[in-house]
Amino acid sequence: MSRLLAPLTRAVTYTRWLHLLVGAIIALVCGAVYPGLTRPGYGDWLLMLVTPVPLLLGAAVFPVVRRAEGLQARLMLFPGAHARVDGDARDAGVSVAPSASWRDRGRTAVWLTLRLWAGCAVAFVTGQLMALALELVDATSGGPAEAESLVPVPGYGWAYALLVPVPPLVLVGVVALAGRLMASAALALLGPSAAERLAALEERTEQLLERNRIARELHDSIGHALTVAVVQAGAARAAADPAFTDRALDAIEETGRAALEDLERVLLVLRESEQPASRRPTLTEADRLLDSARASGAEVDAEVLGALDTVPGPVSREGYRILQEALTNVLRHSGTVPIRVAVTVDDARLWLDVRNPLPAGAPVSGGGGSGSGLRGIRERAALLGGRARTGPEAGQWRVHVELPLG
Incomplete structure (x- = not known):
């Protein structure tokens, strides 16, 4: 009833x-x-x-x-x-x-x-x-x-x-x-209608892709900053050298400031604010990443062939994040080991190559890895039509990325 x-x-x-x-x-x-x-x-x-x-x-x-x-x-x-x-x-x-x-x-x-x-x-x-x-x-x-x-x-x-x-x-x-x-x-x-449903589906897909991109940005930027801060603090405590401690604090401050800028930019995007978001870093600022790794105590040997300022914006920005994640992985998993970085630019492609010795007792096989950082590197490369290979090679861990410029 x-x-x-x-x-x-x-x-x-x-x-x-x-x-x-x-x-x-x-x-x-x-x-x-x-x-x-x-x-x-x-x-x-x-x-x-x-x-x-x-x-x-x-x-x-x-x-x-x-x-x-x-x-x-x-x-x-x-x-x-x-x-x-x-x-x-x-x-x-x-x-x-x-x-x-x-x-x-x-x-x-x-x-x-x-x-x-x-x-x-x-x-x-x-x-x-x-x-x-x-x-x-x-x-x-x-x-x-x-x-x-x-x-x-x-x-x-x-x-x-x-x-x-x-x-x-x-x-x-x-x-x-x-x-x-x-x-x-x-x-x-x-x-x-079918056209409206397709447009709604495309909009939803764009939103999901944007969320995925933001998640990668936060993972790379904040993860790098925290890794550098932890490594720097540990190295400064072990060194017990006031001059080294000052350099470590400077590196932590600079890395933290950059991470805060990235966080502010992402939050502006999430809030849909009308204020312009801060500019994303590009490969022309790669020296900041290399200096941060050196300040952590790692010996970084870098070689750049070609003009980085000629790399298109999307490729340069993603290349910066890939290099940042590669260096973060080295510091996080291998510590302050020697790192070999090679960046090559020609008329058609950008190559990024990062190598470091494997820690003692590390496996010499295992494919390309399954961590979120390595997965993010491969996803970034795939979205730009490139490819990435990660894994052990001849006693070293190698990250090799090839990105088309077109």
Whole structure:
């Protein structure tokens, strides 16, 4: 019983009822002009159903009509979460974009016609059932019937009072069912087109790629800063040399400042702030990475062949992050060992090569590694159409990356 009476307490039942009745307004206006609304017969109702259709078909040609219908459907067929019924939390399935194709216009025309006919049907049922309820009230009091329905009430008597609530309850049930059917029709006819779904999918993909890129940025930048700080602090404690400690603190300060700049830039992107994000570092600033590694106590032998300032921005920025992650991995897993860095630029490609001796007892095989840092290096290279190889080679750990410049 509670399930049968549930539509009475749901706001969505009445917003959908209103939406259906509004769809019948144009038919009632046309009917008021001709043939008139005084005691309309079945033929008059049929004429009111047909007369507005050409007007609706003409209105559906205008793209903004689809947008207006989508907004109405969202507000009245799928109102807020407080009014939704189970399984109807799908307001995102109704598009509010203007018609972008003739197919959209055709679906809008079908929707407008369906809304007209459904609205007239609900208006007719509403009028008849309310009239029947009033006749039952009149029959209960013994007075003359002031309303006329298609179902006559014979005679008079107090027993009719028991039947007075029946027509309103039936009306609510009919309206709830019609509202559900109309909501399903809205999802089918006003739902996003294939082009809109593709655009939404592309936007979602771009958001996921951006989140993935931000995660890599934070991993590389913050991970590098923390690794350098830990290595520097440990080396300074072991050296017990004030001059070395000063250099270590300077390196920690510089690395931490750069990491804070990267963090601020990422947070600005996440907050969608209108303020411009700070500039991302490029390979022309690779000396900062090399000096940071040297300050940690590692012996870094670097060789640069070619002009780094000619490398395109996206390749240069990703190359910087790849080099940063490679150096971070060396410091984190091998400590202050000698590092050989080679950066080569020609007309078509950029090569990055980082090598360091394997620690004693480290495995001499094992492929390219499975850590998130190495995986990030390979992902960055793949996104630019390049390739990366990581793993042990001749007693050394090698990171070799090839990136196209085109």
